[in-house]
């Protein structure tokens with residue numbers, strides 16, 4: 001709905017019951033329904049107003065992951081919505097087309113709230129992306145693929161307590177809340193908007209016959225050019241858009257393969273990195289619509305490396321802490337000056353898998369272990385995997401929104417780690 005010049009979304013977080021597996025019905029949480037939530041969509045330049053009503057028995061929040069917006073609208077732990085209350089943030093969309101998402105962010109409870117089913121996509125559109133010959137018929141040749149892993153007991157209920165050292169690892173893979181999903185493709189090219197909405201598990205997506213996928217976008221939007229790739233690594237919170245090409249009548253399996261995460265062999269096993277899992281069956285109809293090949297040029301490459309650097313900060317992740325500190329809602333860790341470009345050096349000094357997510361900004365990866373990033377990490381990102389003992393340099397530019405009182409977050413997006421305190425706060429002034 002558009003009202004008074006703003007696109008208005010009415011969201012209600014609520015408890016419900018969902019039969020996800022045949023064994024029985026699970027208690028789940030969702031937005032405007034029993035499990036997950038609607039795909040929100042808005043265009044660059046549009047003003048949005050979201051009403052979030054919390055009908056859950058617990059305090060929660062909704063955070064717009066990847067969105068450039070005022071800190072007070074961010075939906076992080078400082079924008080708690082009490083049971084029965086409504087929170088109504090508003091902001092103007094001002095960033096390129098991208099696949100973003102929303103999920104709860106209550107301090108210390110994020111893993112459980114996401115695991116129970118709160119979350120959804122937020123797609124940003126713009127004129128540049130709309131002018132390209134890319135699949136964009138939502139639900140037809142442009143489909144959300146929200147991937148999550150959950151464990152069910154013998155009566156089909158969610159098991160919430162089975163943690164290993166990176167959090168909860170499920171043995172059942174769901175796409176958009178559905179187990180053993182099948183997608184019928186009615187065009188020869190399908191755009192998959194992949195989101196790793198798992199709390200702890202990473203995926204390396206590929207096709208069972210090893211055909212390449214064309215990677216066209218990462219967290220913050222389109223890549224400079226499509227990158228053909230056989231594996232797309234997504235750690236929790238990361239997104240990628242890929243184009244899958246199928247001949248008429250073909251059927252393939254989207255699968256997750258063992259991942260190269262730089263972990264010891266035993267750590268790789270206990271954190272799920274050695275698992276091979278079927279994600280979704282994709283079947284082309286006998287007489288699909290013929291889609292054009294994607295354009296060879298998609299978007300301008302990030303250029304923050306050409307900027308003057310106003311400050312360099314270092315972040316070391318180790319044992320549930322960042323730079324030795326555990327998250328404290330009352331402490332501001334970093335103060336950033338608006339309209340400046342900074343370099344953040346991030347290091348995982350821990351044998352465990354961690355990643356790093358920053359609110360409000362899209363960043364450019366400058367180097368990984370001193371080397372320039374591979375093509376699949378050369379576009380805009382907001383979350384990046386941190387292999388143990390590798391220095392990663394990011395360039396970030398903070399613009400438009402200042403607020404000395406309300407912080408944004410940076411944190412590990414393995415949600416159990418975040419809940420345990422691997423998170424810090426920054427303000428932009």
Ligand code: C2O
Nearest residue numbers: 063065237357409
């Ligand atoms: Cu998707 Cu602070 O997170």
Ligand code: CU
Nearest residue numbers: 064065066359
């Ligand atoms: Cu976020």
Ligand code: CU
Nearest residue numbers: 354412414417
């Ligand atoms: Cu972590």
